[in-house]
Amino acid sequence: MRPQPECPGDTDKVHLQRAAENGRVLCTSDADFLILTQEHAKHAGIIFGQKQGVSIGDWVRYIHHFHATKTAEEVVGMVFFVERH
Incomplete structure (x- = not known):
């Protein structure tokens, strides 16, 4: 599979769809993706972290x-939240 060029102008829905098509979990701090999941957008999993208070x-x-504890199959359609430590 060829790598996708970066497409910063694409909509959130397109980014989520592309990640799902490629079986990739999407990592984001953009809450709009949480709204998309409520609209029943298919996805391979989302890791979400708040912009404030969560360090690199x-x-x-x-x-x-x-990555060490989850399989691709068990994260499909799930949202996971990065917590501050």
Whole structure:
């Protein structure tokens, strides 16, 4: 599969759809993606962290643990929240 070029002008829905099509969990601090999940948008999983209070280190630790403990199948359609440590 060829890497997708960065598309910063695409809508959130397009980004979420592209991630789902590629079986990728989307990591974001944009709450609009949480709204999309309530509208029943299909996705391969979302990791969400607040813009305030969650450090880069928190993100790295969470994603590392997430990757080590979750399978692709068990995160489909789920939203996970990065917490401050």
